[in-house]
Amino acid sequence: MTIYTIFGICAVAAVILTVLFGVILKKRPDSWLLLFFQQFAGSLFIFSGLVKAVDPWGTAYKMEQYFAEFESAFGSGLGAIFPFFAKFAFAFAIIMLVLELVLGIALIFGLKRKFTSWAFFVLLVFFTVLTGFTYLTGYVPTDATFFQFGKWGPYAESNMKVTDCGCFGDFLKLKPQTSFFKDVLLLPLGFWFVMSWRKLLEVIDSKAIANGLFYGTIALSTLFCLQNSKWNLPMADFRPFAEGINLPEAEAAALADEDVIEQYLAYKNMETGEEVEINADDLGKSPHLWKKPTPWKAQTDKNRRVVIKEGSTSKLRDFQFSNEEGMDISDEVVAAPGYQFMVVSYNMDKANRDYFKQVNEVAEAAEKDGHRTFGVTQIAATEDVDKFRHELQAAYPFFTADDILLKTIIRSNPGVLLLKDGTIVEKWHGRKLPDYADIKQEYIR
Numbered sequence: 001m002t003i004y005t006i007f008g009i010c011a012v013a014a015v016i017l018t019v020l021f022g023v024i025l026k027k028r029p030d031s032w033l034l035l036f037f038q039q040f041a042g043s044l045f046i047f048s049g050l051v052k053a054v055d056p057w058g059t060a061y062k063m064e065q066y067f068a069e070f071e072s073a074f075g076s077g078l079g080a081i082f083p084f085f086a087k088f089a090f091a092f093a094i095i096m097l098v099l100e101l102v103l104g105i106a107l108i109f110g111l112k113r114k115f116t117s118w119a120f121f122v123l124l125v126f127f128t129v130l131t132g133f134t135y136l137t138g139y140v141p142t143d144a145t146f147f148q149f150g151k152w153g154p155y156a157e158s159n160m161k162v163t164d165c166g167c168f169g170d171f172l173k174l175k176p177q178t179s180f181f182k183d184v185l186l187l188p189l190g191f192w193f194v195m196s197w198r199k200l201l202e203v204i205d206s207k208a209i210a211n212g213l214f215y216g217t218i219a220l221s222t223l224f225c226l227q228n229s230k231w232n233l234p235m236a237d238f239r240p241f242a243e244g245i246n247l248p249e250a251e252a253a254a255l256a257d258e259d260v261i262e263q264y265l266a267y268k269n270m271e272t273g274e275e276v277e278i279n280a281d282d283l284g285k286s287p288h289l290w291k292k293p294t295p296w297k298a299q300t301d302k303n304r305r306v307v308i309k310e311g312s313t314s315k316l317r318d319f320q321f322s323n324e325e326g327m328d329i330s331d332e333v334v335a336a337p338g339y340q341f342m343v344v345s346y347n348m349d350k351a352n353r354d355y356f357k358q359v360n361e362v363a364e365a366a367e368k369d370g371h372r373t374f375g376v377t378q379i380a381a382t383e384d385v386d387k388f389r390h391e392l393q394a395a396y397p398f399f400t401a402d403d404i405l406l407k408t409i410i411r412s413n414p415g416v417l418l419l420k421d422g423t424i425v426e427k428w429h430g431r432k433l434p435d436y437a438d439i440k441q442e443y444i445r
Contacts, residue, residue, distance in 0.1 A: 001172055003182060010047060014040035017108060021203055030199040037189055038200055041120065042107030049100035049221075051171035055234035056225045057411040059093035061404075062166035066130060069137070069161050073146035094225050099123065101221040102214070110202035111214045117197035121190035128183040131165045135176040163313075170238035173313070233411055233429045240314045241409045246423040248335045251319050257312035266302035271295040277302075315408045321376050321401035324385075329399065333374060335422040339444055341366055342417040343375040343396070346406035348388045351413050355430030356392045359414060363396050365436035371444070372396075375414075378403040418443055 017039040021027045029035040052059050064086050071082040085092070103123065106116040137146060137160045144151035157163070165179040174182070193200065204210040228234045237243070240250060263280035267289050278286060289296045320330045334342075343359055345351045363373035375398040377385065385398045410417065412429040418439065419425065425443055428434070434442075 003172070003174060003178060006044070006047060006168070006172070010040050010043040013043040017043070021201060025203070027201055027203060029201045031196075034192070034196060034199055035201050037192070038107055038110070041186075041189060041193070042104045045100050045104030045107065045120075047104075048168055049097055049104055051236075051238075052166070052169040053097045053101060053221065053225050054228050054236040055169055055238070055411065056090070056093050056097055056229040057234075057407070058169050059097060059166060060090040060229075061407055062162075062164075063089040063092050065162050066133075069133075072161075073133075075145065075147075090229070094222065094229075096123075097225050098218060098221040102217050105217045106214060107200075109204055109210070109213060110200050111204070111210050113197045113200045113202065117190075117193040117200065121187075121194050124183060124187055124190040127165075127167070128180070128187060131167070131176060131179040131183050134160060134162050134165050135180040137161060138176065229411065231429075232432055233415070233427060237427075239408055240316045241417075241424065243424050243426060246421075247316075247319065247419075248331055248422045250314075251316045251331075254312040254314040254316040259307055259311040260309040262306045262308055264304050264306065266299035266304075267296045268299050269295050270297050275299070275302075315405055318402060318405050321399040322379075323399055330401075333399070334419065336372070337421055339366075339371045339418065339420050339425075341371065341373040342419055343373060343394075343414055344406050344410050344412075344417065345375065345377045345414040346403045347413060348377050348384065352430055353392065355412075355414055355433070356394065358433045359416060359430070360392065360394055362416070362433060362436045362439065363394070367395075369440070369444075374399065376401050376406060378406065 014036050018032070018036045021039075022029050022032065022035055067082040067086040067089065071079040073079065074082070099119065100123070103116055103120050106112060107120065133146070138155045138157055139152040140146055140148075140159055141151055141153050142159065160176060163176065164173050165176060167174055167179050167182070202210075204213065240254070241247075264277050265280050265283060266275065266277050268275045272295075276289075278289065283290065288294060290298075320328045321333075323329050341363060343363070366373055373396040375389075375394065375396060377388070377398055377400060379400045379402060385400065388394075389398055409415075410427055412431075414430045416428045416430070416433050417424055417426070418428075426439075
């Protein structure tokens with residue numbers, strides 16, 4: 001799916017809703033065009049909000065990334081406030097997702113039109129700032145900060161620290177440039193709503209029912225977000241570690257899917273001033289450009305790379321964890337035959353100790369049946385792994401991996417995966433882990 005497909009779906013939904021409200025229900029809008037875009041914007045916000053609300057932790061982790069980059073961009077002055085904000089990244093994520101869903105419903109039904117118009121516009125400005133920052137950091141070299149404009153150079157995706165704005169969560173990864181242009185395109189629509197809020201169609205005549213729908217959406221959206229984060233795993237998993245994935249096979253496929261790139265080299269004839277560009281693969285066929293003596297000189301600042309086909313950017317490409325000696329043993333461990341339990345804790349200090357009591361009981365019972373359990377935690381905690389195991393009374397070994405990888409694998413700290421021959425059979429939130437007897441009856445054949 002692409003952004004054009006999403007826009008197309010929302011446009012179709014807008015046409016249907018426009019006909020429903022304006023023709024069938026005979027609400028008679030002041031402007032049919034305004035009504036269409038009212039329904040389009042509402043549909044887009046509901047779609048965008050839903051695909052993120054099924055996984056609020058994904059948005060929270062993205063906010064943490066932004067706060068870290070803002071700290072670097074603004075320096076020791078204003079930047080000092082962003083580590084504080086990062087502590088509340090989850091709360092910010094919930095507020096933003098609930099607001100997005102509420103504004104979607106409010107636009108479709110014309111609820112609280114003045115507030116909705118202004119909130120929609122302000123949220124678009126906020127999104128534009130985020131996506132604009134993400135995109136523009138492509139012009140900032142690694143030895144410069146964002147506000148050192150004099151050091152900005154040619155655009156390079158490799159310069160960006162946040163490579164995806166998270167506009168549609170893990171459902172659809174958009175290039176920063178696409179995300180930014182999308183928000184810039186929507187900004188005039190938000191401004192139009194602010195200027196014409198009185199003309200937005202009110203579908204519901206009863207104020208009591210309209211208020212009930214508005215505040216009911218807030219309550220239900222909040223509960224929906226919490227159900228998919230604090231209380232359980234996401235109800236839809238768009239990440240490359242979903243149930244049914246064979247990890248060794250998926251990792252091999254991701255690693256094999258490399259970028260296809262053509263490199264073009266620039267040369268200038270220092271006698272005539274003529275400039276030429278040649279494909280690097282064809283350089284051997286043109287020795288007059290490089291075989292001395294020659295009037296041709298390489299213009300390295302004008303060399304360019306053209307991506308013919310983009311390879312995989314899946315986190316499976318980073319799937320590895322190490323033992324105490326620092327050796328990557330992920331393939332050896334994960335691909336082991338039979339059933340085994342993988343316990344994931346992206347941060348040991350933040351891990352819920354109560355959840356580990358149930359994890360340890362399952363691990364002990366599984367061990368008696370001949371099924372191995374192993375844990376994976378963050379690399380930064382290497383020296384504290386044994387201390388952590390002792391505190392938890394965990395008899396199974398722990399390996400270390402990148403915390404971002406672990407956050408991607410499962411949205412719980414700790415979380416548990418049941419593997420069979422390297423395939424993910426089931427995943428459990430720490431608070432939802434069943435007894436081993438139930439797991440054995442349901443999943444272990």
